[in-house]
Amino acid sequence: MSNKIIRLENLHKSYVMGKNSLHVLKGIDMNIEEGEMVAIMGSSGSGKSTLLNILGILDNYDEGAYYLNDILIRKMSEKKAAQFRNKYIGFIFQSFNLISFKTALENVALPLYYQNVNRKKRNAIALEYLDRMGLKEWAHHLPSEMSGGQKQRIAIARALISKPKIILADEPTGALDTQTSYEVMDILHEVNESGITVIIVTHETDIADRTQRIIRLRDGLIESGESVNTGAETSAVAG
Amino acid sequence: MIDYFEEIISTLKQNKLRAIMTGFSVSWGIFMLIILLGSGKGLEHGMEYNFSNTVKNSIWVYSGKTSESYDGLKAGRRIQFTNEDYDMLKQKLSGIDNISGRLYLFDELMVTYKNEYGKYNVTCVMPEFGKIKIMDFNKGRFLNYYDTKYFRKVAVVSEPIVDVLMKGVDKPVGKYIKLGGIPFKIVGVFTDPEDKKSKDIYIPLSTGQRVFNGGNKIRNLAISTEATTVAGNKKIENQLRNLLARKHRFSVDDKKAIYVNNTLEHFKQAQGAFAGINGFIWVIGVMTIIAGIVGVSNIMIILVKERTKEIGIRKAIGASPGSVVRLILSESILITSIAGFTGLLLGMGVLFIVDKIVSKAIENGADQMNYIFNHPSADFNIAITATLVLILAGLIAGYVPAKRAAAIKPIEALHDE
Numbered sequence: 132m133s134n135k136i137i138r139l140e141n142l143h144k145s146y147v148m149g150k151n152s153l154h155v156l157k158g159i160d161m162n163i164e165e166g167e168m169v170a171i172m173g174s175s176g177s178g179k180s181t182l183l184n185i186l187g188i189l190d191n192y193d194e195g196a197y198y199l200n201d202i203l204i205r206k207m208s209e210k211k212a213a214q215f216r217n218k219y220i221g222f223i224f225q226s227f228n229l230i231s232f233k234t235a236l237e238n239v240a241l242p243l244y245y246q247n248v249n250r251k252k253r254n255a256i257a258l259e260y261l262d263r264m265g266l267k268e269w270a271h272h273l274p275s276e277m278s279g280g281q282k283q284r285i286a287i288a289r290a291l292i293s294k295p296k297i298i299l300a301d302e303p304t305g306a307l308d309t310q311t312s313y314e315v316m317d318i319l320h321e322v323n324e325s326g327i328t329v330i331i332v333t334h335e336t337d338i339a340d341r342t343q344r345i346i347r348l349r350d351g352l353i354e355s356g357e358s359v360n361t362g363a364e365t366s367a368v369a370g
Numbered sequence: 371m372i373d374y375f376e377e378i379i380s381t382l383k384q385n386k387l388r389a390i391m392t393g394f395s396v397s398w399g400i401f402m403l404i405i406l407l408g409s410g411k412g413l414e415h416g417m418e419y420n421f422s423n424t425v426k427n428s429i430w431v432y433s434g435k436t437s438e439s440y441d442g443l444k445a446g447r448r449i450q451f452t453n454e455d456y457d458m459l460k461q462k463l464s465g466i467d468n469i470s471g472r473l474y475l476f477d478e479l480m481v482t483y484k485n486e487y488g489k490y491n492v493t494c495v496m497p498e499f500g501k502i503k504i505m506d507f508n509k510g511r512f513l514n515y516y517d518t519k520y521f522r523k524v525a526v527v528s529e530p531i532v533d534v535l536m537k538g539v540d541k542p543v544g545k546y547i548k549l550g551g552i553p554f555k556i557v558g559v560f561t562d563p564e565d566k567k568s569k570d571i572y573i574p575l576s577t578g579q580r581v582f583n584g585g586n587k588i589r590n591l592a593i594s595t596e597a598t599t600v601a602g603n604k605k606i607e608n609q610l611r612n613l614l615a616r617k618h619r620f621s622v623d624d625k626k627a628i629y630v631n632n633t634l635e636h637f638k639q640a641q642g643a644f645a646g647i648n649g650f651i652w653v654i655g656v657m658t659i660i661a662g663i664v665g666v667s668n669i670m671i672i673l674v675k676e677r678t679k680e681i682g683i684r685k686a687i688g689a690s691p692g693s694v695v696r697l698i699l700s701e702s703i704l705i706t707s708i709a710g711f712t713g714l715l716l717g718m719g720v721l722f723i724v725d726k727i728v729s730k731a732i733e734n735g736a737d738q739m740n741y742i743f744n745h746p747s748a749d750f751n752i753a754i755t756a757t758l759v760l761i762l763a764g765l766i767a768g769y770v771p772a773k774r775a776a777a778i779k780p781i782e783a784l785h786d787e
Contacts, residue, residue, distance in 0.1 A: 170779070184781050187686070188724060189686065189779070189780050189781045190781055209690065209691045210691060211692040213685060213688050213689060213690040213691070214688065214690070216686060216688050217688025217689065218688075222686050222687065224784060228679070228683045228686075228784055230680050230683060230684075231680075232381070232385070233380075241684070242687045242688055242689060243695065244373070245688040245689050245690075246378065247686065248687070249373060250373050250376065250677075289687065293497035293687075293688070300750075311769065360371075
């Protein structure tokens with residue numbers, strides 16, 4: 132059991148809007164093993180974003196259970212949730228979500244600021260991560276001076292710097308052209324190979340095919356969860 | 371801690387114009403408060419100067435004419451004080467420090483020194499008078515007990531008279547001047563802090579009564595009291611009225627038989643008025659600052675809205691709500707503090723310059739300035755209070771926006787449009 136980094140049991144989530152209640156997740160059972168690379172797919176309205184928010188402890192759920200690294204995540208205080216996010220989860224977003232008035236280096240170092248790592252040390256670490264992304268020379272540039280691919284690589288560096296257990300990527304290639312998309316996916320593969328679980332929400336089949344497993348959501352339920360890709364490369368070609 | 375400030379300052383640096391614009395309203399508020407309070411102090415000093423010529427708790431009694439018939443006597447009778455009144459009051463009136471009778475020599479007296487002469491007021495007083503009216507003695511002394519007892523022909527003369535009559539005389543004390551043809555020895559030279567140009571001569575009352583046919587008459591009485599409250603002084607005033615009314619057979623309620631000038635009463639009244647003005651100034655100042663606070667608060671709220679995404683990102687990567695509150699509050703406090711201190715220094719600077727100009731004007735002979743406005747200053751206490759007000763202002767200004775920032779949900783903030 133201990134190698135299951137994420138465990139969802141009969142997860143329910145509804146949004147209440149006035150008198151209407153919208154039942155978004157209708158009992159999700161899902162296991163993700165440590166070190167897996169998983170894609171979550173589904174049309175809009177299928178509940179994939181909601182699921183990602185719950186996995187990222189950005190949102191609460193109503194019923195069921197969510198275990199992250201064998202710890203039950205339920206009705207946490209915001210402070211506790213922030214600590215968990217900082218410790219276990221790295222986020223990558225479609226729109227990069229870099230802080231516009233901070234340099235690349237400062238953006239990457241920010242999670243360590245919230246871990247109370249002193250400035251000198253965290254900047255050194257951040258530079259190391261930027262170097263790994265091949266962006267060392269861009270350390271003191273602002274995000275606005277960089278291309279989409281570069282921005283996403285900075286975002287990945289930022290997600291990695293706190294040494295998380297899982298990376299949650301919400302449409303990481305949504306704003307990028309195909310060539311850059313594949314470059315980013317390559318980086319995520321490398322990340323995955325270093326032992327970090329990677330979960331990607333996407334609606335692009337060719338991106339999903341580059342993962343080991345695709346979880347398809349439809350109307351708040353898992354339609355086909357366990358379909359395992361045997362060869363990511365071949366699927367990509369087929370897609 | 372240093373790291374924490376660096377984080378805030380780096381954010382502010384990126385938004386210099388915004389920070390300056392935000393701070394301006396607070397700067398202005400504090401500037402106005404300092405100017406207002408300083409001016410209030412200046413006016414107050416002017417008022418205090420008005421009272422500096424007499425001891426603050428003194429009572430002056432002047433005789434008048436009765437206005438109503440009483441005890442079988444007609445109205446319109448002139449009341450005349452004599453030495454007996456002085457002796458009686460000195461014995462019977464309780465709670466007094468000093469009492470002095472005073473006799474004016476009617477018409478100005480010809481005063482001569484060698485070939486120089488002039489006409490001046492000569493007033494006959496008792497030694498205690500020196501403790502009731504404030505005089506600055508540059509040379510010599512005031513009249514003393516023995517001058518009175520032995521009817522000495524001695525005089526104290528104000529500096530301006532010496533300047534006119536005894537030009538070039540090295541040591542005026544010990545020289546003789548003639549008052550109405552009778553030589554008096556000068557024992558002291560003084561200036562009147564109330565009016566540096568006043569030309570006055572004081573001689574012992576006993577001598578004056580004997581030499582200038584005053585008999586035992588006293589024109590008026592000056593009393594300094596031990597009382598420090600208006601009520602205390604008033605009580606003494608009432609006792610005094612009773613004693614004099616009984617002796618001179620006039621109604622106690624007859625306000626025209628004697629006039630009583632109670633300086634403590636005036637002083638306290640003026641003080642009360644100034645307390646009122648000061649309170650008013652504070653209210654205006656604080657209102658101005660509140661306007662500043664609202665301004666800062668407003669801008670901070672807009673700011674938080676603008677920075678929703680940034681705050682969302684911070685929260686997603688591990689910022690606790692507390693740290694977000696601290697971030698916004700610290701920014702607000704930093705802006706208000708720096709802006710406020712700028713205002714504080716500017717205000718102090720302006721007051722300093724005004725003080726210099728006023729002092730210069732007074733030195734150059736604009737004496738009347740002393741009574742209106744002098745030494746405008748904001749003292750240390752005001753500076754401290756203003757500082758506390760500033761920090762509090764920053765807290766208040768930041769509170770609402772900080773709460774809003776902390777309530778931002780990362781999901782909504784990061785939602786892609």
